[in-house]
Amino acid sequence: xxxxxxxxxxxxxxxxxxxxxxxxxxxxxxxxxxxxxxxxxxxxxxxxxxxxxxxxxxxxxxxxxxxxxxxxxxxxxxxxxxxxxxxxxxxxxxxxxxxxxxxxxxxxxxxxxxxxxxxxxxxxxxxxxxxxxxxxxxxxxxxxxxxxxxxxxxxxxxxxxxxxxxxxxxxxxxxxxxxxxxxxxxxxxxxxxxxxxxxxx
DNA sequence: CCCGTGATTTAT
DNA sequence: TAAATCACGGGG
Numbered sequence: 134x135x136x137x138x139x140x141x142x143x144x145x146x147x148x149x150x151x152x153x154x155x156x157x158x159x160x161x162x163x164x165x166x167x168x169x170x171x172x173x174x175x176x177x178x179x180x181x182x183x184x185x186x187x188x189x190x191x192x193x194x195x196x197x198x199x200x201x202x203x204x205x206x207x208x209x210x211x212x213x214x215x216x217x218x219x220x221x222x223x224x225x226x227x228x229x230x231x232x233x234x235x236x237x238x239x240x241x242x243x244x245x246x247x248x249x250x251x252x253x254x255x256x257x258x259x260x261x262x263x264x265x266x267x268x269x270x271x272x273x274x275x276x277x278x279x280x281x282x283x284x285x286x287x288x289x290x291x292x293x294x295x296x297x298x299x300x301x302x303x304x305x306x307x308x309x310x311x312x313x314x315x316x317x318x319x320x321x322x323x324x325x326x327x328x329x330x331x332x333x334x
Numbered sequence: 335c336c337c338g339t340g341a342t343t344t345a346t
Numbered sequence: 347t348a349a350a351t352c353a354c355g356g357g358g
Contacts, residue, residue: 176353185353196342214339216354233353252356264354309353335358345349 140282142291143204147223147230151177151323152302156295159237161270161287168245168270170237170260174324174331176307180230185313188229199278200229209277216264217273221281236261238330262332301326308333
């Protein structure tokens with residue numbers, strides 16, 4: 134009998150996963166050094182019907198191919214000529230939904246993160262945005278498509294006791310998708326209420 | 335407010 | 347082939 138895996142957590146709809154990821158830990162290992170942060174802000178991207186999603190209309194290209202993997206894999210993309218953004222794929226294989234990780238509260242390897250992000254003036258600037266956290270943790274396309282349960286370089290550690298109660302979760306419209314018509318205003322951004330580490334206060 | 339920056343996508 | 351776009355961040 135195969136050992137049970139944690140993949141089931143991620144094989145749910147992206148809104149459920151986006152909420153459940155708040156409070157969980159993202160861990161990055163570089164040359165034996167560990168960097169880690171608590172996820173404090175996420176956005177759900179629903180799939181082909183969601184005009185703001187990279188998989189809108191069933192779009193499937195070399196860039197977004199990993200969105201079609203089963204839940205629990207990473208989708209990392211490069212944009213604006215200089216920034217990377219990291220998503221956690223949600224749902225079943227061939228259902229191209231994902232959760233954008235928008236902000237972390239740094240908890241381990243903070244000195245290392247400061248070196249990676251010279252522009253950050255305060256620790257609340259270290260990981261308070263999707264591009265910032267990728268810079269702080271050196272996440273790039275080399276990590277696109279990896280399994281976040283088993284990979285040695287990057288993983289998500291799930292601990293039930295860290296899950297957020299619903300009354301601690303704030304909900305708002307997603308950021309930076311004004312082009313998406315009616316989808317621009319939908320309440321698909323989730324954050325830990327009161328956290329100074331979220332990207333938009 | 336504006337602009338850098340270049341891969342990716344979309345239009346011709 | 348060429349043009350437009352972009353799930354952003356930093357500086358004024």
